[in-house]
Amino acid sequence: MFGYHNKMLRVDLTGRKIEVRDLDDSLLKKYVGGVGLGVRLLYDETTSDTDPLGPGNILTAMTGPFTDSRVPSSSRHHVMGRSPLTGILGESNVGGSWAVHFKKTGYDGIAVAGRADGPVYLWIHDGGVEIRDASPIMGKDSIESAQWLKGQTTDKASIAVIGPAGERMARIAGIPHVGSIIRQAARCGMGAVMGSKNLKAMVVFGTQKVIQAREEDLAQQVKTALPHIRKATETFGKYGTSGGVENYEKLGNFPLQNWRASRWADAVKISGVAMHDTILKGRTACLQCPIACGRHIRIEDGPYGSLDGEGPEYETIGTMGGECLVSDLAAICKANDLCNRYGLDTMSTGSVIAFAMEAFEKGLITTTDTDGIELRWGSGEALVEMTRKIGLRQGIGELMGEGVLRMAKALGRNALEFAMHVKGLEPSAHDPRRFWSQALSYGTAARGACHNASWSHPYELALFMSEIGIEKPHPSCQVEGTAEMTAKLQTYQTMNDALIICRFTQVGKAVTATNIVDWYNLITGRQVDIGELMGIGERIFNLKRLFNTRLGISRKDDFLPPRFLTHNRRGEGITTQLPTMGQLLADYYQHRGWSEEGLPTPEKLVQLGL
Amino acid sequence: MRFLFSDPFTKVVGAEIEFSISNPVSLRTLINRFPPDLIKMIHHDPSVTDVELWAHVMFFDKTRLLRLDDKIDNDEIIKVLLPATGG
Numbered sequence: 235m236f237g238y239h240n241k242m243l244r245v246d247l248t249g250r251k252i253e254v255r256d257l258d259d260s261l262l263k264k265y266v267g268g269v270g271l272g273v274r275l276l277y278d279e280t281t282s283d284t285d286p287l288g289p290g291n292i293l294t295a296m297t298g299p300f301t302d303s304r305v306p307s308s309s310r311h312h313v314m315g316r317s318p319l320t321g322i323l324g325e326s327n328v329g330g331s332w333a334v335h336f337k338k339t340g341y342d343g344i345a346v347a348g349r350a351d352g353p354v355y356l357w358i359h360d361g362g363v364e365i366r367d368a369s370p371i372m373g374k375d376s377i378e379s380a381q382w383l384k385g386q387t388t389d390k391a392s393i394a395v396i397g398p399a400g401e402r403m404a405r406i407a408g409i410p411h412v413g414s415i416i417r418q419a420a421r422c423g424m425g426a427v428m429g430s431k432n433l434k435a436m437v438v439f440g441t442q443k444v445i446q447a448r449e450e451d452l453a454q455q456v457k458t459a460l461p462h463i464r465k466a467t468e469t470f471g472k473y474g475t476s477g478g479v480e481n482y483e484k485l486g487n488f489p490l491q492n493w494r495a496s497r498w499a500d501a502v503k504i505s506g507v508a509m510h511d512t513i514l515k516g517r518t519a520c521l522q523c524p525i526a527c528g529r530h531i532r533i534e535d536g537p538y539g540s541l542d543g544e545g546p547e548y549e550t551i552g553t554m555g556g557e558c559l560v561s562d563l564a565a566i567c568k569a570n571d572l573c574n575r576y577g578l579d580t581m582s583t584g585s586v587i588a589f590a591m592e593a594f595e596k597g598l599i600t601t602t603d604t605d606g607i608e609l610r611w612g613s614g615e616a617l618v619e620m621t622r623k624i625g626l627r628q629g630i631g632e633l634m635g636e637g638v639l640r641m642a643k644a645l646g647r648n649a650l651e652f653a654m655h656v657k658g659l660e661p662s663a664h665d666p667r668r669f670w671s672q673a674l675s676y677g678t679a680a681r682g683a684c685h686n687a688s689w690s691h692p693y694e695l696a697l698f699m700s701e702i703g704i705e706k707p708h709p710s711c712q713v714e715g716t717a718e719m720t721a722k723l724q725t726y727q728t729m730n731d732a733l734i735i736c737r738f739t740q741v742g743k744a745v746t747a748t749n750i751v752d753w754y755n756l757i758t759g760r761q762v763d764i765g766e767l768m769g770i771g772e773r774i775f776n777l778k779r780l781f782n783t784r785l786g787i788s789r790k791d792d793f794l795p796p797r798f799l800t801h802n803r804r805g806e807g808i809t810t811q812l813p814t815m816g817q818l819l820a821d822y823y824q825h826r827g828w829s830e831e832g833l834p835t836p837e838k839l840v841q842l843g844l
Numbered sequence: 845m846r847f848l849f850s851d852p853f854t855k856v857v858g859a860e861i862e863f864s865i866s867n868p869v870s871l872r873t874l875i876n877r878f879p880p881d882l883i884k885m886i887h888h889d890p891s892v893t894d895v896e897l898w899a900h901v902m903f904f905d906k907t908r909l910l911r912l913d914d915k916i917d918n919d920e921i922i923k924v925l926l927p928a929t930g931g
Contacts, residue, residue, distance in 0.1 A: 742899025
C-alpha cells in the first residue's frame with residue numbers, strides 16, 4: 235500500500251534471529267499503523283502468562299502512514315509492550331526524529347522479542363540490521379551512550395537508548411530518544427522492558443523514501459494549511475506546553491500536593507511564562523513540526539550547577555512542581571535533566587516523590603529510610619536527590635522506582651489511601667475533578683490514568699469537532715453527554731496514534747479531522763471518510779481493551795483512587811466536583827457497546843471485525 | 845468594568861484596563877477597544893472566532909470561560925490568561 239514500506243522487522247534477541255515480515259494490505263487497512271499494528275502484534279504474540287520483564291514479552295515500535303510524509307507534527311512512533319509497571323497493556327507515544335530516521339531504513343515498524351545473553355544494541359540502516367555489543371556503555375546515561383553510539387555508527391543517527399534506570403529495570407523507566415533533541419517514550423516502564431532484554435539501544439539512520447500515492451497534492455495541501463497552523467499554535471509554541479500553568483491552577487486543574495491542595499500562588503513561578511522570561515534559550519521541535527513546543531533552557535549557575543539542554547514540559551512541571559509543591563524552577567529543570575539522562579518517566583517520578591513526601595509527613599517513612607534527606611513539601615533539594623536515587627536505584631530509590639502502587643503496598647498501613655494511580659499508572663497533571671471526561675478517560679484508558687487517551691480536557695473548555703459530532707465545547711462536571719464525548723475523543727485520538735500525528739495540532743483547531751482524512755487518502759490512495767477512520771479507531775481501542783480483559787481487567791479496575799472521589803478542592807474560582815464514576819462508567823459502557831462489567835460484547839467484536 | 849491581566853499580557857498593558865460602559869456590551873466590542881499592541885498579541889481581528897481567540901488568550905468571569913458574544917456588565921471583573929492548552 236502507498237505510504238508504507240509494507241514490511242516490518244522482528245528481532246529475536248535470544249536466538250539472534252532477524253526476520254523481515256510483510257505487512258499485507260488487509261492488515262494495514264484494518265489497523266493502519268502505530269498503535270493499531272502494535273496492539274495487534276502484542277495481542278497475538280503474548281499471553282496472560284507473559285512476564286512483562288521476561289523474554290516472552292515483546293517490545294514494538296511502530297510508525298504510521300503519516301510518518302516521513304509532509305504531514306506536520308508526524309515525526310512520532312508508538313512504543314508498546316506488556317507493562318512491568320501496571321501488568322497490563324503498556325504504550326507510549328514519542329516524538330523527536332527517531333520515527334522518520336527509522337522509517338527511512340525501509341521498515342514500518344519493529345518488534346523485539348527474547349533476551350540477549352549480554353548487553354547489545356541494534357544498528358538499523360539501509361544496508362540491514364546488526365546486533366552489536368553494548369558492553370562499553372552499560373551504566374552510562376542516555377546522552378553519554380548516544381555519543382558513543384554515534385561514534386560507532388554515524389553522527390546523523392537517531393537513537394532510542396535506555397539509561398541506568400532501564401538497565402536496572404525500574405518499573406517507571408522510559409526510553410529516551412536522542413537525536414538533535416531528546417524526547418522520551420516515558421510511560422508504562424517501556425525502558426524496563428528494554429532493560430530486561432539486555433537491549434541498550436536501537437540506533438537508526440536510513441535514506442529510503444516511502445512512496446505516496448499523491449505526494450505533490452499532499453505537499454500542496456499542507457503548504458496551504460501551514461499558515462493557519464502556524465498562526466493557531468503561535469502562542470502555544472512561544473510559551474510551550476506549560477504556558478497554561480497559571481490558567482490551569484486557577485481552574486483547579488493543576489495537581490497540588492499529591493492532589494490534596496486547592497490553590498497555590500507559587501504556580502506562576504514555574505509556568506511557561508516564567509521559563510520564557512528567565513532561562514529559555516530557544517525552542518526545539520520534533521522533525522517537520524511547525525509548532526516547536528520544546529524548550530531549550532540554559533542555567534548558568536546555581537545550587538544544582540549549570541544546565542544547557544531540554545527544559546521541562548507541562549506534565550513534568552505539574553508532577554514535579556505542583557504535586558511536590560516545588561516552586562524552584564531550577565530544581566525542576568535539574569530533576570527533568572536527570573530523568574532524561576537516567577531514562578525515567580518524569581510524570582511517574584514526580585508522582586512517586588509526591589507520594590513519598592506525604593508518606594514522610596505521615597511518618598510512614600523517616601530520614602532513616604531516605605539516607606537523611608528531609609522529604610518535605612516544597613524541597614527542591616529533596617526532589618533532585620530522590621530523582622537521582624530512583625534513577626540509580628539507590629536506597630529507597632529502589633522501592634520508589636517500582637511506582638506508587640507497589641511502594642504503597644510495601645509501606646502498608648494507610649498508604650493506599652493516598653496512592654494516586656489508576657491500574658498502577660500515576661496520573662497526568664490534569665485533575666479529574668475539574669474535567670469529568672478526564673475522570674472517565676483516566677478510568678477507561680487502556681494504560682491507566684492517561685490524559686492522552688482522550689485528550690478531552692480542552693474539549694470541555696474551548697475546542698469542538700463537528701466532523702465527529704462534537705458541535706461545541708462540552709459543559710464540565712455533568713454526567714449527560716460526557717460518556718459519549720469521551721468515547722468519541724478516545725476513538726479519534728486512537729486513530730491519530732495509528733496514523734500518526736501529534737495531539738498538539740488540535741490546539742486552536744490548527745489541524746482538523748477533515749485535514750486528517752484528506753491527508754490519509756492522498757498518502758495511501760484510498761478513499762475513506764471520517765466514519766471509516768473512526769471505525770478503525772474504535773476497532774483498535776476495543777482490541778486494547780480486549781488485551782486487558784484477557785488479563786482480568788473489568789469495571790472494578792476502572793475507578794479512580796479514593797482521593798479523587800471523596801476529597802474535593804476549595805477556593806476562589808474553583809468549580810471542581812467529585813466525579814460520579816458509577817453513572818459515568820455505566821453510560822460509557824453502554825455507549826461503547828460493552829457489558830455492564832465493562833467487557834466488549836461478542837456482538838460488538840463481530841461488528842468491529844475482531 | 846475591569847480586565848485583570850496575567851503575564852505575559854501585563855508586559856504590554858500593565859495589570860489592568862478599566863472601561864466604563866453604560867449598557868452591557870459584548871466581549872468582542874470591548875476587545876476591539878484594547879491597545880493595538882495587545883490586539884496584535886492575541887491575534888484579534890474583526891472576523892476572529894472563539895476557538896481562534898482561545899488559542900492565544902482566555903477571558904474568565906468568576907467561573908466561566910467567556911465567548912466573544914457574551915455580554916459584559918459594567919460591574920464585572922474579567923481575568924485574562926494565557927490559554928489552557930498544554931500537556
